[in-house]
Amino acid sequence: MYVFDPTIDEYSARYSSAEPEVLAELSRITHLRTLQPRMLSGQVQGRFLGMMAGLMNAGRILEIGTFTGYSAIALAQGMPDGGKLISIDINDEVMPIAREAIAKAGLQERIELITGDAAHIMPTLEGPFDLIFIDADKRNYARYYQLALPLLRKGGLILADNVLWSGRVFDPQIRDADTEALRSFSELVQHDERVDNVLLTLRDGLLMIVKR
Ligand SMILES: C[S@@+](CC[C@H](N)C(=O)[O-])C[C@H]1O[C@@H](n2cnc3c(N)ncnc32)[C@H](O)[C@@H]1O
Numbered sequence: 535m536y537v538f539d540p541t542i543d544e545y546s547a548r549y550s551s552a553e554p555e556v557l558a559e560l561s562r563i564t565h566l567r568t569l570q571p572r573m574l575s576g577q578v579q580g581r582f583l584g585m586m587a588g589l590m591n592a593g594r595i596l597e598i599g600t601f602t603g604y605s606a607i608a609l610a611q612g613m614p615d616g617g618k619l620i621s622i623d624i625n626d627e628v629m630p631i632a633r634e635a636i637a638k639a640g641l642q643e644r645i646e647l648i649t650g651d652a653a654h655i656m657p658t659l660e661g662p663f664d665l666i667f668i669d670a671d672k673r674n675y676a677r678y679y680q681l682a683l684p685l686l687r688k689g690g691l692i693l694a695d696n697v698l699w700s701g702r703v704f705d706p707q708i709r710d711a712d713t714e715a716l717r718s719f720s721e722l723v724q725h726d727e728r729v730d731n732v733l734l735t736l737r738d739g740l741l742m743i744v745k746r
Contacts, residue, residue: 587612603632698739
């Protein structure tokens, strides 16, 4: 199953706003200094995230899965003045890259990074948040979702990345733990009466979930 079509990706990138230089540079650094640079959101999804933060006038954002800080910066750039974004990552090796990029973007006041396991940190946070971006280990998506909902304001938005998992979710022969976790996460959301949801076929699949 082919989800990423380079022709479509190129076309949508051409007709989406350009990547700010600080993010283009972060993308280059991530390719040079990390083993899985593909994990970063990239231009089109980054522009989408920033646009959502702006449209929602999101004063408080929570991100699960910082990696090198690309999506944190893209989201924070769309936030109104005085906005605050908290981003959590378990891997302390990527945090220095994120910190450096956040400083270059002049967003140190707006973005707070927390190193640790999101499943342990989320219950210690105080809501409400306007937007929560879930982009960490796939096996815990359902757990992060259940922890995120009480932290989200009514009408707030959860965005969960990679729900198409490069098309693996469509193939009944594929039954590895990550694929199964993503399937049951989408099922869980689909049957949850607390929310409305739309699965966008943007990049690797982005599940948009609005709290009723
Ligand atoms: C797909 S990357 C995030 C990409 C980033 N949001 C972006 O768009 O640039 C997933 C990140 O989740 C982090 N992660 C994995 N398990 C985690 C956990 N239990 N708690 C917090 N972060 C975790 C990984 O270390 C990795 O950096």
